Amino acid sequence: MQAKIQTLQEAIATHLFDGATVAMEGFTHLIPFAAGHEIIRQGFKNLELVRMTPDMIYDQLIGAGCVRKLRFSWGGNPGVGSLYRLREAIEKGYPQPLEVDEHSHAAMAAAYAAGASGMPCAIFKGYYGADLEKVNPSIKTLACPFTGERLVAVPAIRPDVTIIHAQKASKKGDVSLEGIVGVQKEAVLAAKAAIVTVEEIVDELQPSSPNAVILPSWTVSAVVHVPGGAKPSYAHGYYSRDNKAYMDWEAISKDREKFNQWLQELKSTDYAV
Amino acid sequence: MQAKIQTLQEAIATHLFDGATVAMEGFTHLIPFAAGHEIIRQGFKNLELVRMTPDMIYDQLIGAGCVRKLRFSWGGNPGVGSLYRLREAIEKGYPQPLEVDEHSHAAMAAAYAAGASGMPCAIFKGYYGADLEKVNPSIKTLACPFTGERLVAVPAIRPDVTIIHAQKASKKGDVSLEGIVGVQKEAVLAAKAAIVTVEEIVDELQPSSPNAVILPSWTVSAVVHVPGGAKPSYAHGYYSRDNKAYMDWEAISKDREKFNQWLQELKSTDYAV
């Protein structure tokens, strides 16, 4: 089943649904902001979002009232401070209460890999003496059947929809990404459906190396041409991270009124390049 | 601790010892034949060899009487037939009995990855209804702590020494490999010591991609300049697989006398390029 080339509106409308488990990945790099904004515009509700580092993108979705639950490992504005929409949802239930399923990075990364591998759970070494194990019932321990050593298990991540941004796709829908590749390959392979927004659609991929990071067309549901779709995050080889926008987000996120202004503006425009 | 640039003789003499657990990897591609031959020349005994596909290289080491035990998953001459030195060791105890610890490819690959990850064991899904589980006590089952699903565990691979062949190293000892990369990265990171023979030593690596397969100098013990060191296997970008040599091996391997002639010749020469 080859990927369909669709518009952003079509791709989001086709694959998202209220209550869906959605992973939007990109470890600092290649964060699919344009797709996130389209989800806000289409007004999906009660999403269960998954992401290692919620970042500004989930702060926006949470503040917009799209989110019921969050599975994550680090919820801050990197190098800047808090994600205040995320904090208000947890601390004050505003705009709606946010259920959290909290893990460490190692656990989240392993859980994505487990999802991609068809495993029911990820098993690794971790959480030595950490309190997270006490407050999250989805962290369990087991013993190595050979040495008896304590190992930790968490459920695999199997999103209904994974959304990522990548540099290139071919017309057939094969996708290539490069640079900090994070957990995107795993997040796509773990999902029931995957949407990939890209900077460029080319006739043929010409990978720089036989071992380049490629997602074949038959692992992707929809490819969408969205130049600038990762801004204010960045796309290696295309544009840099807009660190100033991240610093400026602090003031917007901190203030409900400013955030609501930002939200109204977003809803009244098509995606910004 | 940076890699030392050594001669093949030095590297093998420094890191090998009688009874050592040694993994020589390379999935059809980049098989470290020259290093294997040097082990035969230096006459190490009672090695516990580990390799997914023993191939001609382990047929030679077994026939030369260097090997006590073999952990493996597929022991044939690809596309040709049997490895007769391996078979004679198992079937007839010649030149010495060969203990086997037999797994599937999936299990071996997972066990190398577990070794690289500091895990005591690898856990995966596999061996459904397969008899191997009944004859190999190092295959155990456990239940997923969330779903109860049956999972399989095998001990991690932690070689005393891993030996691989790669395309390039820098003078500092950083190593790059490309093409069919097999389990080499995992085998190196799982080992206590790692020897890498390379086609070329260059001033600076200039990887084709930010995500190229690289082993930093501090993960490698010795780098050895051995052009042609993978022949009759091949080195992507340097030379092709000598399929004829693999077909010709059949006759040598099948006949103790012809094999012994081959062995005498090997011992009387330095490594052949």
Added chain:
Amino acid sequence: MQYNSTELMTVVASRILKNSDVCFVGIGLPSAACNLARLTHAPDITLIYESGTIQTKPDVLPLSIGDGELCETALTTVSVPEMFSYWLQGGRITVGFLGGAQIDKFGNINTTVVGDYYKPKVRLPGGGGAPEIAAFCHTIYVIMKQSPRAFVDKVDFITSFGHGDGPDQRKAMGLNTSGPSKIITDLCIMETEEATGEFIVTSIHPGVARETIQENTGWKIRFAEEVAITDAPELEELEALRLLNEKTKMAHQG
């Protein structure tokens, strides 16, 4: 046009492959069949070899599972641990091919030992990727020459599991893949009978007698109510296969 039984098996196997299939290809006949399909009716078929090469389009058949040709013509090449975890175990492969030294009527296959495991009469290569190919590919096709030594009542060792000794055993193990569904031999095509889990003959190759099939089968073979006659290889199929084999032979004699 004349053809030999290997050519017939290869052509018949190639025909059952679809353009949309993602095949985990083994060396030998499966590799020939998959590439023949690609060169004839299924140009977009996705071929994956366990060496990590994904969506490869080799110009000559590889001798080994990891010849350079496979990587050079692949869309991408991944590590072997990734191949077995994300791609095979992850359920991404629609078709797997298996063969072996012995197969029984439930499609259980032996490629490990003839005789006792601990004191083998013949030590075979072992399982390699087969145990998990048999488990995780959506369906399995087997290609094997038929003989009473190969098609046995009970295999000496179950290297890769077919249907155990009856229907529904796979499901009971938590497997939702179909397992071996077709066996292509030099004499006929066999398919799994749902009610019993047993392989029965559903198509007989041109000119083959039912008795010949029974003589070459170590169990009491059964025939479907309606048995087809396999279409003989067509000219284009044979030409494409022979060209491929010729190019391959020249390349390997190097």
Added chain:
Amino acid sequence: MQYNSTELMTVVASRILKNSDVCFVGIGLPSAACNLARLTHAPDITLIYESGTIQTKPDVLPLSIGDGELCETALTTVSVPEMFSYWLQGGRITVGFLGGAQIDKFGNINTTVVGDYYKPKVRLPGGGGAPEIAAFCHTIYVIMKQSPRAFVDKVDFITSFGHGDGPDQRKAMGLNTSGPSKIITDLCIMETEEATGEFIVTSIHPGVARETIQENTGWKIRFAEEVAITDAPELEELEALRLLNEKTKMAHQG
């Protein structure tokens, strides 16, 4: 030369790093300290960021853990699952840096919540890589400004484990790494006392009184028998740090 307390902390932290170290670098002060070390006495130090960038030599400090600068100047960049499995859990990292909202005298750190986990007064970012950094790096250095709110008798939540509530607890858990061994603050350096697992002051920064340290510590702080006076930052160190910070500021204001 004048310097502020952030500069002092950064310089002091940079000095304890060795040329042979392989550091797992966090953003903020650890990133500044590690890169300062690389630009001064430890030119070959290996810096790894959890975004997957290995042996990176950024020209400006990254704002996030995955700025493009890190990848462009790295020897190679691996996936995040590989980073946490092969490199961190695999025991390849010699030094990890941690900081947090709260730390106790046994080096247990809280970056998760102030107050109750289920009804937090302040929801902090959470653990991220910290729980496993604390477990698998051979040793851990902590950089934190000292205050009674941050240096507490008991942390509200153990995000990353230090020494529990006494010596030898790590070993009992099967960990053979040393855990937090030094805390660098704006007032002093603390080190783990082997017999008790407690942090005690081993070096006081120039001009700081012992009472000031106690006032800024939420537990009864103890001093080593011999307490050193920390060497003030040298001219070259300050110049290198300020140049780095200036380049960084210009880059981030874009």
